[in-house]
Amino acid sequence: MVTAAHRMMPPMEYVRLHDEAARLDGVIAIHSTARGPAAGGCRLWTYPDASTAMADAFRLAEGMSYKNAMAELPFGGGKAVLRKPEGDFNRRALFEAFGAAVERLGGRYVTAEDVGTSVADMEFVANKTRHVAGRTSRPGFAGGDPSPWTALGVFEAMKAAVKFRFGGSLSGVTVAVQGVGSVGGELCRLLSEAGAKLVIADIDAARCEKLAADIGASVAPINAIVQADADVFAPCALGGALTETSVNAMKARLVCGAANNQLGDTRAAALLVERGIAYAPDYVVNAGGIINVSAEYLGETTQQVQERVLQIGPRTEAILRDAALRKLSPALVADRMAEDLMRKAVAEPA
Ligand code: NAD
Numbered sequence: 001m002v003t004a005a006h007r008m009m010p011p012m013e014y015v016r017l018h019d020e021a022a023r024l025d026g027v028i029a030i031h032s033t034a035r036g037p038a039a040g041g042c043r044l045w046t047y048p049d050a051s052t053a054m055a056d057a058f059r060l061a062e063g064m065s066y067k068n069a070m071a072e073l074p075f076g077g078g079k080a081v082l083r084k085p086e087g088d089f090n091r092r093a094l095f096e097a098f099g100a101a102v103e104r105l106g107g108r109y110v111t112a113e114d115v116g117t118s119v120a121d122m123e124f125v126a127n128k129t130r131h132v133a134g135r136t137s138r139p140g141f142a143g144g145d146p147s148p149w150t151a152l153g154v155f156e157a158m159k160a161a162v163k164f165r166f167g168g169s170l171s172g173v174t175v176a177v178q179g180v181g182s183v184g185g186e187l188c189r190l191l192s193e194a195g196a197k198l199v200i201a202d203i204d205a206a207r208c209e210k211l212a213a214d215i216g217a218s219v220a221p222i223n224a225i226v227q228a229d230a231d232v233f234a235p236c237a238l239g240g241a242l243t244e245t246s247v248n249a250m251k252a253r254l255v256c257g258a259a260n261n262q263l264g265d266t267r268a269a270a271l272l273v274e275r276g277i278a279y280a281p282d283y284v285v286n287a288g289g290i291i292n293v294s295a296e297y298l299g300e301t302t303q304q305v306q307e308r309v310l311q312i313g314p315r316t317e318a319i320l321r322d323a324a325l326r327k328l329s330p331a332l333v334a335d336r337m338a339e340d341l342m343r344k345a346v347a348e349p350a
Helices: 050-070 091-104 119-126 147-166 182-193 205-215 244-249 268-274 288-297 302-310 312-326 330-347
Strands: 013-019 024-032 042-045 076-083 174-178 197-201 232-235
Touching: 013 050, 013 091, 024 050, 024 091, 042 050, 042 119, 050 076, 050 288, 050 330, 076 091, 091 119, 147 182, 147 232, 147 288, 147 302, 147 312, 174 182, 182 197, 182 205, 197 205, 244 268, 288 302, 302 312, 312 330
Parallel strands: 042 076, 174 197, 174 232
Antiparallel strands: 013 024, 024 076
């Protein structure tokens, strides 16, 4: 995945994590605390070496600064990346050791789940620190699985972006969804209720077939979903779906989906502009999960989460409109807006 060339990468603060007994090996990266504590999930993944894990943490922490600023949350950006131990390991020991490291940062970094970690893991982290979210929720209060909130945010963004790009509602619009897991699956249900036609693909064929039968979607082969005959392409699997090749092949005139880091090479953003394909920037669209996580940490209610997630629609539309007026990539417009919000926080601390 690429970091946009125009982004200024400040020196990254980081803490190396190492506890042999607990088999903890990783890094916490803090990109920005301009708007508040650095918030971002904890990823547990297999990396070939420590420097690859560190590079991933830096890139992800930077992304969280932009996402949190754009969602107008009182948080900066950070991320923890843990190298998955080989063979069997004790999750409790690993995540308690990680929690102790988070605690030593005294609230400068707030963690939550990410790829490879779960609510149960965050409960282990919480044995050692209160600077953790993504835990079991209490009725009426923010918390629990962030995926439904992410899906709602993507849905609201798509509704606004479809109105902007095609001048109508979602009813009768064809959406090609790549990846129908936690977020993509829920998004499909919301779209189906809104009258959209769906073409879906997932490497998990059984999951895909079941969803298609439930909501009346058609299934495309995984290597054909990007160029499906659709109005909207919704990347909801892994990052990097938008490349020179895939954008050239795309029939859709709008991209709006949940996946992080959708721009897979340096040509993709410019090519989307050249081909007249509106691109709803990934981190603007998929902020519902972090909105829920941040509200949980601050002890806020689900009502407050809902109000903030519904703002994703108008925010997406404003970015697409501004980008179209200035003939710029919406990704660039969003980055500049997020950077302004970060600079403003430095100039006028709360
Ligand atoms: P998930 O693992 O539940 O679902 C991903 C799905 O994509 C799986 O069903 C998987 O089989 C499928 N998939 C993987 N590679 C594929 C391919 N090449 N073609 C088609 N399908 C493929 O993950 P999720 O929580 O739904 O997250 C989806 C994306 O949204 C990820 O990029 C994630 O980083 C991003 N995201 C998620 C959240 C959240 O709240 N869960 C928040 C922000 C961003």
